[in-house]
Amino acid sequence: MGDGLPRPTEDLSELVAMAERLLDGAAGEEIEVVLSRGASTSVEVHDGEVESFTSAGSAAAGVRVLSEGRLGFASCGTLDPEVLRETVAEARDNCRFSEADEHNAIGRPDGVAPVKQVSWFPEVLELGARDKVERAIELERQVIGTDPRVGSARSTSYDDGWGESVVVSTTGIRAESRGTTCSVGTQPLANADGETQIGWGYDVARRPDELDDSRVVRESVERATKLLGAGKPPSARMAILLEPRLAVTLLGVVTGMLSAESVQKGRSPFADRVGETIAAPVLGLVDDPTRSESLGAEEFDGEGLACRANPLISAGVLQGFLYDSTSASRSGVSSTASAVRSTRSIPGPGAQLLVMEPGDRSRDELLAGIGLGLAVESFAGLHSGVNPVSGDFSVGANGLLIRDGQLAEPVQEITIASSIQRLLLDISAVGGDFEWLPSGSGGASMVIDGVAVSGT
Amino acid sequence: MIDQTTLEKVLATASAAGADFAEVFAEDRTATSAMLDDGRVEELSSSRDRGAGIRVVVGETTGFAHTADLSEGSLLAAAATAAAGARAAGPGSRVQALDRVDAPNPSVVSTYPEEIDKATKVALLRRAEDAARAEDSSVTQVSARYADSRRRIQVANTDGVLATDDQVRTLFSVSTVATGDTGMQTGRESMGHTVGFELFDTHDVADLASRAARRAITKLGARPAPSGEMTVVIGPGGGGVMFHEACGHGLEADLVGKGASVFAGRIGEQVASPLVTLVDDGTMPGEWGAGAIDDEGRPRRRNVLIENGILVDYMWDGLRAREKGRPSSGNGRRQSYAHLPMVRMTNTYLLGGESDPADIVADTESGVYVAHLGGGQVNTATGDFVFGMTEAYLIEGGRITEPIREGNLIGNGPAVLTRIDAVGNDFAMGSPGTCGKDGQGVAVGDGVPTLRAHGLTIGGTAA
Numbered sequence: 001m002g003d004g005l006p007r008p009t010e011d012l013s014e015l016v017a018m019a020e021r022l023l024d025g026a027a028g029e030e031i032e033v034v035l036s037r038g039a040s041t042s043v044e045v046h047d048g049e050v051e052s053f054t055s056a057g058s059a060a061a062g063v064r065v066l067s068e069g070r071l072g073f074a075s076c077g078t079l080d081p082e083v084l085r086e087t088v089a090e091a092r093d094n095c096r097f098s099e100a101d102e103h104n105a106i107g108r109p110d111g112v113a114p115v116k117q118v119s120w121f122p123e124v125l126e127l128g129a130r131d132k133v134e135r136a137i138e139l140e141r142q143v144i145g146t147d148p149r150v151g152s153a154r155s156t157s158y159d160d161g162w163g164e165s166v167v168v169s170t171t172g173i174r175a176e177s178r179g180t181t182c183s184v185g186t187q188p189l190a191n192a193d194g195e196t197q198i199g200w201g202y203d204v205a206r207r208p209d210e211l212d213d214s215r216v217v218r219e220s221v222e223r224a225t226k227l228l229g230a231g232k233p234p235s236a237r238m239a240i241l242l243e244p245r246l247a248v249t250l251l252g253v254v255t256g257m258l259s260a261e262s263v264q265k266g267r268s269p270f271a272d273r274v275g276e277t278i279a280a281p282v283l284g285l286v287d288d289p290t291r292s293e294s295l296g297a298e299e300f301d302g303e304g305l306a307c308r309a310n311p312l313i314s315a316g317v318l319q320g321f322l323y324d325s326t327s328a329s330r331s332g333v334s335s336t337a338s339a340v341r342s343t344r345s346i347p348g349p350g351a352q353l354l355v356m357e358p359g360d361r362s363r364d365e366l367l368a369g370i371g372l373g374l375a376v377e378s379f380a381g382l383h384s385g386v387n388p389v390s391g392d393f394s395v396g397a398n399g400l401l402i403r404d405g406q407l408a409e410p411v412q413e414i415t416i417a418s419s420i421q422r423l424l425l426d427i428s429a430v431g432g433d434f435e436w437l438p439s440g441s442g443g444a445s446m447v448i449d450g451v452a453v454s455g456t
Numbered sequence: 457m458i459d460q461t462t463l464e465k466v467l468a469t470a471s472a473a474g475a476d477f478a479e480v481f482a483e484d485r486t487a488t489s490a491m492l493d494d495g496r497v498e499e500l501s502s503s504r505d506r507g508a509g510i511r512v513v514v515g516e517t518t519g520f521a522h523t524a525d526l527s528e529g530s531l532l533a534a535a536a537t538a539a540a541g542a543r544a545a546g547p548g549s550r551v552q553a554l555d556r557v558d559a560p561n562p563s564v565v566s567t568y569p570e571e572i573d574k575a576t577k578v579a580l581l582r583r584a585e586d587a588a589r590a591e592d593s594s595v596t597q598v599s600a601r602y603a604d605s606r607r608r609i610q611v612a613n614t615d616g617v618l619a620t621d622d623q624v625r626t627l628f629s630v631s632t633v634a635t636g637d638t639g640m641q642t643g644r645e646s647m648g649h650t651v652g653f654e655l656f657d658t659h660d661v662a663d664l665a666s667r668a669a670r671r672a673i674t675k676l677g678a679r680p681a682p683s684g685e686m687t688v689v690i691g692p693g694g695g696g697v698m699f700h701e702a703c704g705h706g707l708e709a710d711l712v713g714k715g716a717s718v719f720a721g722r723i724g725e726q727v728a729s730p731l732v733t734l735v736d737d738g739t740m741p742g743e744w745g746a747g748a749i750d751d752e753g754r755p756r757r758r759n760v761l762i763e764n765g766i767l768v769d770y771m772w773d774g775l776r777a778r779e780k781g782r783p784s785s786g787n788g789r790r791q792s793y794a795h796l797p798m799v800r801m802t803n804t805y806l807l808g809g810e811s812d813p814a815d816i817v818a819d820t821e822s823g824v825y826v827a828h829l830g831g832g833q834v835n836t837a838t839g840d841f842v843f844g845m846t847e848a849y850l851i852e853g854g855r856i857t858e859p860i861r862e863g864n865l866i867g868n869g870p871a872v873l874t875r876i877d878a879v880g881n882d883f884a885m886g887s888p889g890t891c892g893k894d895g896q897g898v899a900v901g902d903g904v905p906t907l908r909a910h911g912l913t914i915g916g917t918a919a
Contacts (some may be wrong), residue, residue, distance in 0.1 A: 072499065269640075381842035389633055
């Protein structure tokens with residue numbers, strides 16, 4: 001870390017004490033305080049030169065006040081004691097104008113013990129500025145040297161940082177977490193016959209020696225070059241093959257529909273379907289932030305409850321929804337510790353760490369089983385193209401066609417149309433190629449049959 | 457925010473070890489928002505941010521540090537960190553005496569949001585909900601959001617620039633769900649301007665809510681969109697996002713400089729139909745991307761990018777302009793004091809033409825009429841884009857006929873520019889937007905008249 005940046009404290013007791021002082025003076029109301037602080041550095045290089053070197057400390061606070069069923073929230077970007085007191089007063093004032101709801105709730109201890117995670121590696125803080133710069137420059141050099149069609153990268157970067165946060169409340173919550181992180185990333189540009197394609201690759205780790213730079217080089221160059229010369233295929237129904245990253249991306253869209261809030265507000269196509277078959281029997285999916293192998297592992301959710309494994313789909317059958325304290329109260333159940341938030345935002349229920357259940361066939365075996373298909377490289381417009389209420393699905397895509405079990409020519413400017421409900425039922429295989437992704441999720445390849453792919 | 461003596465000290469520290477350029481950017485931002493959902497005014501939320509970012513440029517390298525503490529000691533420490541990041545090592549450079557930039561904000565604010573009590577803001581949410589539900593009994597869900605912000609910024613740099621701006625934004629949006637035989641359909645409308653609470657004197661949230669409700673209701677009776685290549689007519693104000701995303705980004709000097717744009721090296725060339733004039737204008741009064749200065753202290757400008765189809769210029773920030781020895785175009789923007797500025801759009805739009813919009817539709821034998829595009833995605837290196845169509849109709853025999861739903865508009869920005877064969881005289885600005893680039897979001901506006909383009913792909917769900 002550069003000079004002048006805040007350093008982490010020995011433990012989090014100082015931050016906890018600061019938060020607890022804000023709870024004093026609560027009268028006939030419940031208060032939840034989240035405080036966080038950290039520091040980060042970021043090196044961006046281009047053409048062998050440092051383009052920017054950023055060093056920054058950060059701090060934030062978020063306060064919820066619950067009074068007679070009314071909720072108010074306020075946040076600030078500092079831990080200055082005076083501003084913190086104003087923020088509590090502002091959250092209290094905001095309460096007066098929202099409407100009472102008997103189910104509004106903040107977290108309450110439920111006796112579940114957290115699964116211990118080791119995510120603090122102080123060696124991240126010891127890496128010198130020169131080492132970070134050299135690492136990024138070397139990554140760029142390798143990206144450009146791998147394939148003659150790749151002459152430059154839009155940017156290549158090394159980032160690292162540490163962060164710590166606490167959640168305390170008048171209801172007895174006291175949760176602490178801290179972690180270090182570092183990452184490398186690059187966006188190579190590939191040129192051929194006057195056409196330019198941009199690729200990308202990144203890796204994230206708790207400490208620098210766990211970053212896999214060679215994988216970033218390989219994958220980013222492959223992504224930049226594989227679509228060169230892509231055309232538009234004739235429209236047809238075909239199988240689509242999703243690599244682990246994309247399988248998880250698609251299931252992430254599904255999971256948004258399994259938030260209890262969506263269900264309660266009548267915005268989920270899966271409301272009232274618990275216990276029913278909503279997907280092919282090969283699909284198993286759990287939201288499990290306790291998995292220590294994952295970079296996304298956490299001890300506590302956004303309301304300070306211990307994280308736990310929540311099965312979502314088992315053998316194609318819908319197991320349940322994800323709840324935070326308020327949505328749990330509304331349904332008369334317990335929170336699943338699925339409150340997702342940043343310090344600066346109001347929490348809501350959502351998935352934290354998706355893990356797919358792997359199948360038993362290798363990716364090559366999955367490929368060999370496809371007569372006509374599309375190995376998807378990327379989806380475009382996944383957020384605008386999926387109606388989260390009805391499940392209607394129409395997104396852009398590109399990738400490589402599959403003919404007789406072999407990867408064939410690249411295609412782009414195509415659309416995939418279906419519905420989320422249909423896609424889940426048409427999953428014909430899940431691969432055995434399970435991996436932990438840089439995003440933290442655990443995924444495996446997936447084949448979906450008979451999807452309408454339109455080109456010309 | 458920071459007095460002039462302190463600014464001068466900080467700049468002197470930042471450039472003490474030799475710097476080609478140093479800058480202090482300070483910001484004080486307050487915001488409030490309120491949300492009504494599922495019949496209830498849920499949480500009200502307030503936020504407060506204050507801090508400064510210090511930038512030091514040596515050769516090609518920028519050192520950057522930021523702090524939430526505006527005390528002199530903290531600012532000087534950040535200045536030293538930024539200088540170290542730029543690896544400044546040489547004789548100190550001279551700091552030009554600070555000279556105040558006099559740039560008026562084009563938007564006039566008469567009622568600052570903090571002057572209005574929260575109960576009045578909350579009452580707007582109720583009014584919107586009632587109006588949306590009154591449209592039809594098929595409207596089953598309504599959510600409405602009110603948000604305001606006030607952002608005061610101050611910029612000082614070693615070129616002698618000292619500038620300030622006070623940017624106020626007020627936003628209201630409504631989302632609806634209608635339920636019928638075809639399942640659940642959604643509709644959304646939003647409006648936002650760089651003005652205060654007086655926005656609601658001239659714009660009724662009930663009208664906005666009714667439009668959002670009708671959009672969902674219309675889709676209940678819509679049939680699934682077809683698929684394939686078609687002629688597309690885009691309605692006034694409804695498709696500016698396409699030109700922002702698929703053309704505007706390619707005209708940003710930082711992407712051009714890195715070869716990540718299809719428009720690199722094409723100044724003076726015919727890149728679009730002669731009917732196309734594309735403008736980026738940070739001085740449009742009241743529009744979402746307007747302001748007095750950019751986030752580098754330069755006055756905002758109106759910049760013509762493509763004129764009658766000929767590529768005239770790119771958009772520039774200070775850093776890229778300095779490298780080329782030319783003036784900035786006032787497009788250096790950043791999300792907050794904690795972010796480095798880069799080339800960003802403001803209000804980007806296609807100028808109106810001469811055709812009667814009714815004639816454009818009447819001249820179209822078959823195709824799709826897109827009244828409104830939603831969110832999307834674009835590959836800036838190639839210009840390939842995908843946008844959701846949030847309101848669209850079939851054109852059959854020169855007439856707008858049935859509504860269609862759940863379709864994407866797919867194409868290539870540079871190719872679309874050359875395939876525009878009609879531009880209407882009914883220019884309108886679209887909805888307020890947030891443009892994301894390299895992880896930073898900034899407020900932008902867009903606009904288009906009615907226009908027609910051939911050979912776009914519609915990706916629908918019709919069998």
